[in-house]
Amino acid sequence: xxxxxxxxxxxxxxxxxxxxxxxxxxxxxxxxxxxxxxxxxxxxxxxxxxxxxxxxxxxxxxxxxxxxxxxxxxxxxxxxxxxxxxxxxxxxxxxxxxxxxxxxxxxxxxxxxxxxxxxxxxxxxxxxxxxxxxxxxxxxxxxxxxxxxxxxxxxxxxxxxxxxxxxxxxxxxxxxxxxxxxxxxxxxxxxxxxxxxxxxxxxxxxxxxxxxxxxxxxxxxxxxxxxxxxxxxxxxxxxxxxxxxxxxxxxxxxxxxxxxxxxxxxxxxxxxxxxxxxxxxxxxxxxxxxxxxxxxxxxxxxxxxxxxxxxxxxxxxxxxxxxxxxxxxxxxxxxxxxxxxxxxxxxxxxxxxxxxxxxxxxxxxxxxxxxxxxxxxxxxxxxxxxxxxxxxxxxxxxxxxxxxxxxxxxxxxxxxxxxxxxxxxxxxxxxxxxxxxxxxxxxxxxxxxxxxxxxxxxxxxxxxxxxxxxxxxxxxxxxxxxxxxxxxxxxxxxxxxxx
Amino acid sequence: xxxxxxxxxxxxxxxxxxxxxxxxxxxxxxxxxxxxxxxxxxxxxxxxxxxxxxxxxxxxxxxxxxxxxxxxxxxxxxxxxxxxxxxxxxxxxxxxxxxxxxxxxxxxxxxxxxxxxxxxxxxxxxxxxxxxxxxxxxxxxxxxxxxxxxxxxxxxxxxxxxxxxxxxxxxxxxxxxxxxxxxxxxxxxxxxxxxxxxxxxxxxxxxxxxxxxxxxxxxxxxxxxxxxxxxxxxxxxxxxxxxxxxxxxxxxxxxxxxxxxxxxxxxxxxxxxxxxxxxxxxxxxxxxxxxxxxxxxxxxxxxxxxxxxxxx
Numbered sequence: 001x002x003x004x005x006x007x008x009x010x011x012x013x014x015x016x017x018x019x020x021x022x023x024x025x026x027x028x029x030x031x032x033x034x035x036x037x038x039x040x041x042x043x044x045x046x047x048x049x050x051x052x053x054x055x056x057x058x059x060x061x062x063x064x065x066x067x068x069x070x071x072x073x074x075x076x077x078x079x080x081x082x083x084x085x086x087x088x089x090x091x092x093x094x095x096x097x098x099x100x101x102x103x104x105x106x107x108x109x110x111x112x113x114x115x116x117x118x119x120x121x122x123x124x125x126x127x128x129x130x131x132x133x134x135x136x137x138x139x140x141x142x143x144x145x146x147x148x149x150x151x152x153x154x155x156x157x158x159x160x161x162x163x164x165x166x167x168x169x170x171x172x173x174x175x176x177x178x179x180x181x182x183x184x185x186x187x188x189x190x191x192x193x194x195x196x197x198x199x200x201x202x203x204x205x206x207x208x209x210x211x212x213x214x215x216x217x218x219x220x221x222x223x224x225x226x227x228x229x230x231x232x233x234x235x236x237x238x239x240x241x242x243x244x245x246x247x248x249x250x251x252x253x254x255x256x257x258x259x260x261x262x263x264x265x266x267x268x269x270x271x272x273x274x275x276x277x278x279x280x281x282x283x284x285x286x287x288x289x290x291x292x293x294x295x296x297x298x299x300x301x302x303x304x305x306x307x308x309x310x311x312x313x314x315x316x317x318x319x320x321x322x323x324x325x326x327x328x329x330x331x332x333x334x335x336x337x338x339x340x341x342x343x344x345x346x347x348x349x350x351x352x353x354x355x356x357x358x359x360x361x362x363x364x365x366x367x368x369x370x371x372x373x374x375x376x377x378x379x380x381x382x383x384x385x386x387x388x389x390x391x392x393x394x395x396x397x398x399x400x401x402x403x404x405x406x407x408x409x410x411x412x413x414x415x416x417x418x419x420x421x422x423x424x425x426x427x428x429x430x431x432x433x434x435x436x437x438x439x440x441x442x443x444x445x446x447x448x449x450x451x452x453x454x455x456x457x458x459x460x461x462x463x464x465x466x467x468x469x470x471x472x473x474x475x476x477x478x479x480x481x482x483x484x485x486x487x488x489x490x491x492x493x494x495x496x497x498x499x
Numbered sequence: 500x501x502x503x504x505x506x507x508x509x510x511x512x513x514x515x516x517x518x519x520x521x522x523x524x525x526x527x528x529x530x531x532x533x534x535x536x537x538x539x540x541x542x543x544x545x546x547x548x549x550x551x552x553x554x555x556x557x558x559x560x561x562x563x564x565x566x567x568x569x570x571x572x573x574x575x576x577x578x579x580x581x582x583x584x585x586x587x588x589x590x591x592x593x594x595x596x597x598x599x600x601x602x603x604x605x606x607x608x609x610x611x612x613x614x615x616x617x618x619x620x621x622x623x624x625x626x627x628x629x630x631x632x633x634x635x636x637x638x639x640x641x642x643x644x645x646x647x648x649x650x651x652x653x654x655x656x657x658x659x660x661x662x663x664x665x666x667x668x669x670x671x672x673x674x675x676x677x678x679x680x681x682x683x684x685x686x687x688x689x690x691x692x693x694x695x696x697x698x699x700x701x702x703x704x705x706x707x708x709x710x711x712x713x714x715x716x717x718x719x720x721x722x723x724x725x726x727x728x729x730x731x732x733x734x735x736x737x738x739x740x741x742x743x744x745x746x747x748x749x750x751x752x753x754x755x756x757x758x759x760x761x762x763x764x765x766x767x768x769x770x771x772x773x774x775x776x777x778x779x780x781x782x783x784x785x786x787x788x789x790x791x792x793x794x795x796x797x798x799x800x801x802x803x804x805x806x807x808x809x810x811x
Binding site for chain 1: 522523524525527528529531532538539540541542543544545546548549731738766767771772774775
């Protein structure tokens with residue numbers, strides 16, 4: 001026997017397989033040191049004179065400085081949007097509007113890598129997700145609503161759909177560019193102009209989007225982007241020149257907005273929090289259900305309003321399912337968001353990390369059993385290990401409050417009725433998941449669950465053709481699909497206004 | 500709670516009391532998971548590790564009507580020393596041949612670590628009486644085959660006669676003696692992932708040392724999702740009984756990139772314990788040269804013409 005062959009006979013089973021780092025290059029992104037406000041088709045310095053830093057949550061390094069829009073800046077932005085609306089945008093042919101939207105969609109596709117990298121740098125989400133989910137969906141949204149722009153009469157037969165004017169849009173930090181697309185695409189397709197405020201911690205892809213707007217030669221003032229914290233949002237909400245407010249974010253802020261708008265006649269849609277039940281029946285395909293549970297709560301570090309944060313498991317399969325779930329968690333790769341093999345990225349901000357940490361501590365204190373897979377958290381940046389709580393009672397805070405982090409609370413049920421009762425026993429009603437092989441059960445569950453979106457044998461799947469929105473404290477109004485056009489149109493009849 | 504389905508005799512598996520349900524597979528979700536694992540980016544050292552492992556796990560295969568002792572001799576040399584220009588490249592795991600070529604193969608690999616695997620049981624259709632199949636297996640083992648790759652009786656399986664399939668595997672396993680038994684499900688004839696899962700559990704219960712996707716004689720042989728379904732069945736058997744069963748995807752794996760994808764899937768489904776030729780094989784005929792080319796590229800930084808790798 002040669003040495004070669006003996007070596008093979010002895011080859012030991014390896015202890016593991018270290019994947020070499022596979023980071024996506026940052027070179028594709030060029031950042032300015034400081035960004036002004038995008039008003040009337042150009043960047044202008046904020047009248048407020050204030051700037052604040054925006055960070056990479058994975059490293060805490062400063063990426064750029066962005067402007068804090070003050071009351072005067074908001075006024076300018078709304079004025080620019082109004083002027084663009086009055087002087088052209090509202091009267092150009094719908095087919096022309098569609099053309100701009102198609103252009104934006106195509107440019108987003110062409111520049112998708114650049115946007116994906118920036119999204120991961122500024123937001124902390126894994127490049128795998130920004131590349132495979134956020135960017136394709138954002139482009140798809142523009143494509144979809146571009147198609148509606150010249151067909152509004154057909155979308156709402158026997159009505160007279162007309163644009164409403166200037167839309168003020170406030171978006172969250174969990175899907176910065178995708179939420180921008182959800183807001184801007186239908187608003188523009190319907191013939192409105194917009195003032196959009198991205199979240200305080202994730203303004204950069206929205207600011208880069210201004211370059212797409214210029215590339216697409218969209219008339220100045222049709223899209224205005226103002227940055228800043230909640231104060232800027234509040235100014236936008238109360239500005240008299242705004243005809244419609246669309247807000248995605250926390251329930252607390254949503255309620256404040258609704259109070260503010262009461263009696264003003266402004267249209268309002270709110271997409272707020274959630275505490276979705278992901279219900280697994282004992283006949284479900286278990287390994288695939290585990291994938292769905294993982295995707296439901298650990299996708300985007302759980303920073304998802306429709307996350308499946310409450311797992312309801314039929315008691316007869318509780319043990320094997322939890323064993324499979326825990327084992328699956330050990331294969332999740334946490335780390336550099338730009339590494340193509342990363343499954344779990346950074347928590348978006350210090351503030352959010354503190355909130356997650358506080359709620360997890362509360363869960364332990366209340367008596368739930370915590371499981372976290374062994375994983376090393378990077379020293380710099382904001383990180384939280386994927387977490388599962390078992391032995392959770394319906395009354396615990398971790399079963400009631402939205403954590404908005406990679407934290408799953410597991411409860412059990414015995415019968416379908418009990419599952420429905422527990423699933424609906426929450427102040428929220430945004431989404432739910434049902435896992436079963438039985439088609440008839442899927443249909444009957446979907447009828448009984450009080451949630452805006454119900455997934456069967458899948459979770460966190462989005463499509464521009466499908467309306468998305470909540471029941472109860474999860475908000476009202478729908479985004480996506482035909483329904484997503486309605487909030488941006490006057491259909492020529494009386495409507496519920498100002499909430 | 501749903502009652503477990505009544506199982507035919509023979510399907511009263513050792514697993515039965517602990518796995519009351521066969522379980523099911525969701526097609527959309529399993530394909531999604533397989534696709535997502537295939538997007539792992541494996542570079543540098545991690546890639547070299549995979550390429551080296553792929554060679555060590557390979558069952559270098561020739562299953563042609565035109566196979567001759569001369570062809571087998573060439574294949575055996577290649578198996579023992581895949582890259583004469585680079586002696587750090589290990590031997591492959593085994594060569595896989597038809598029964599008539601077993602004696603030639605045994606003679607040619609003697610003294611090396613390369614094993615001889617023989618297909619048997621009326622390969623590839625499996626449409627022959629059980630006693631003939633068993634006799635064939637006995638014969639190939641007597642001729643010196645270390646491993647037997649049998650096919651299940653798909654006709655029996657698809658007509659619901661699971662007990663026939665099970666009993667046949669039990670008899671073949673007995674006829675194998677010391678030889679390792681790989682059970683080929685021929686997944687492209689089974690039609691659904693649920694059937695693949697059922698056939699996997701049935702084969703393992705009947706004593707398979709390995710379960711294998713395909714004969715390589717049909718289009719649509721091994722795929723990542725179907726292999727994932729089988730790996731998950733193996734994992735369930737291991738969870739329930741502690742027994743480790745091996746996996747062999749075969750057919751259609753021609754490029755290094757695919758081989759790496761299969762290994763990532765293996766590693767992230769069954770863990771490092773399965774990263775050994777004792778528990779995983781890649782059945783292939785043309786994959787080896789592509790892997791050799793990649794190994795040389797990793798070492799030298801350049802691709803070389805296929806002319807620098809022997810065609811056997």
